[in-house]
Amino acid sequence: MKAIVIRQYGSKEVLELAEVPDPEPEDDELLVRIHAFAINPIDWKIRKGVARWFMRKKFPIILGQDFSGEVVSVGSQVGDYEIGDRVFGAVSSLRGEGTYAELIAVPAKNVATLPNNMSFLEAAAIPTAGLTALVALRDMGGLQTGMDVLINGAAGGVGHYAVQIAKFLGAYVTAIAGPDNQDFVTDLGADEAIDYTQADYTKLPSRYDVIFDTIGNRHFRESIPVLQPRGIFISTMPSPSQYLQMALTRFSRKKSKTFLLQVEEDDLWDLKKMAEADQLRSHVEHIFSLEQIAEAQALSESHHLRGKIVIQMPTP
Ligand SMILES: NC(=O)c1ccc[n+]([C@@H]2O[C@H](COP(=O)([O-])OP(=O)(O)OC[C@H]3O[C@@H](n4cnc5c(N)ncnc54)[C@H](OP(=O)(O)O)[C@@H]3O)[C@@H](O)[C@H]2O)c1
Known part of the structure; x- marks a missing residue:
């Protein structure tokens, strides 16, 4: 072949x-x-x-x-x-x-x-991007109806599925993307779009139950002020410092988590069902x-x- x-x-x-x-x-x-x-x-x-x-x-x-x-x-x-x-x-x-x-x-x-x-x-x-978004938000973040989620890198491969999956799970979605992608993330269903060249989300007054950093350019520590008291920061960038942060916050109220993909059959079938219900494109x-x-x-x-x-x- x-x-x-x-x-x-x-x-x-x-x-x-x-x-x-x-x-x-x-x-x-x-x-x-x-x-x-x-x-x-x-x-x-x-x-x-x-x-x-x-x-x-x-x-x-x-x-x-x-x-x-x-x-x-x-x-x-x-x-x-x-x-x-x-x-x-x-x-x-x-x-x-x-x-x-x-x-x-x-x-x-x-x-x-x-x-x-x-x-x-x-x-x-x-598969890779969709499973990452699904498992990070639903299973690691415990995202549910009425929660606030911020998605950093919302226009990318993982991010564009994450916006749709977060809406499917019933969350209020704030999407961080560049100036050319503001309409794109809103069309995907984001309730708010923030242009990262104009504003730094860590300096804004909002508070989030889940912050999903799909691109790995933000840190748990700088996100602490904008997390809810039991908020969870999830990164897709495994590294020794991420794993250390994860261990250090294991027993604290605000948590840092690091995602690593494992392909599970049931999750793939969940994504298929979402697509067939026109909830995922x-x-x-x-x-x-x-x-x-x-x-x-x-x-x-x-x-x-x-x-x-x-x-x-x-x-x-
Ligand atoms: N740990 C795991 O198992 C796992 C699984 C999947 C993915 N990942 C990792 O996750 C990362 C993202 O993957 P991907 O497939 O989504 O990548 P991608 O499709 O290349 O996404 C890149 C996105 O980043 C955005 N971006 C660039 N600079 C930004 C900034 N300063 N602030 C906010 N957004 C910015 C871009 O949006 P603009 O054009 O609007 O700037 C673009 O949409 C990769 O490093 C990948 O290796 C890890």
């Missing part, structure tokens, strides 16, 4: 379109022909070597976490799927055999069937081909992305 591989860590020049052996699925896995996959910041972070100590496979590494596609074979221990089913899902890119490829062997628990009102492109955008800002992978990653690295970038695979 064709895949984008890296044979060393480095700049986007190490991305190589190559012919590699087809994956061989285990008994509990599906083999899926990929129709589309999304770009996530973790992809180019792995390319640069930031997670090199945690990689489970040596070079060549195939990058990528998210995909949508069609089932082409079903393992003997997999009950609920048939050849031809349209699915979407995610694998951990740390395993080094990712979704920047024509085929992926994936455990059935990492997959759900495609939302019936979404294209392959729209569904491929969801994907904003795919850019569509590229496999050959344009370097351009797609460069755009993701710009840090000013609206919604998602998706790669469309050629129809076989």
Whole structure:
């Protein structure tokens, strides 16, 4: 099959379109022909070597976490799927055999069937960013009807799902985004939009039950004054200092938490149901081909992305 591989860590020049052996699925896995996959910041972070100590496979590494596609074979221990089913899902890119490829062997628990009102492109955008937003807000933040949530980085991949999921959970949503994305986050359902070039949320009089920092440029300590007495600050940027902060606030009223993605089947199905109930949509800002992978990653690295970038695979 064709895949984008890296044979060393480095700049986007190490991305190589190559012919590699087809994956061989285990008994509990599906083999899926990929129709589309999304770009996530973790992809180019792995390319640069930031997670090199945690990689489970040596070079060549195939990058990528998210995909949508069609089932082409079903393992003997997999009950609920048939050849031809349209699915979407995610694998951990740390395993080094990712979704920047024509085929992926994936455990059935990492997959759900495609939302019936979404294209392959729209569904491929969801898994990493959507699961992050859902689990951080609903499970870590305990977000419920009537609560106030602030979402930093609200126009990005994680952020644009977070705004919609927070509204779905019944919260009052304040979205932080740049000047060009104020209307975008309001259209997604945000009750208020704050332009970070004009105002610093930590200096404003509002108080939040949950602050979700999707981009990792704010700290728990500076957010303390704008958290409710039992408020929770959630960051998507795991680091030793974040984990220390999390441990230090374990028994305090205001808490700092750090999110780390684990793909759970039930959560994927929850996102599918939200999409089918028209409560969740994907904003795919850019569509590229496999050959344009370097351009797609460069755009993701710009840090000013609206919604998602998706790669469309050629129809076989
Ligand atoms: N821990 C985990 O398991 C996990 C899971 C998912 C994601 N993440 C991490 O979360 C981060 C975000 O991911 P993503 O996919 O959402 O990235 P993304 O799509 O690239 O989002 C970038 C967003 O950041 C906004 N932004 C840039 N500067 C800003 C500022 N000063 N203040 C507020 N917003 C600003 C941009 O909005 P404007 O254009 O309006 O500036 C853009 O929409 C990445 O570092 C990713 O690796 C971690």
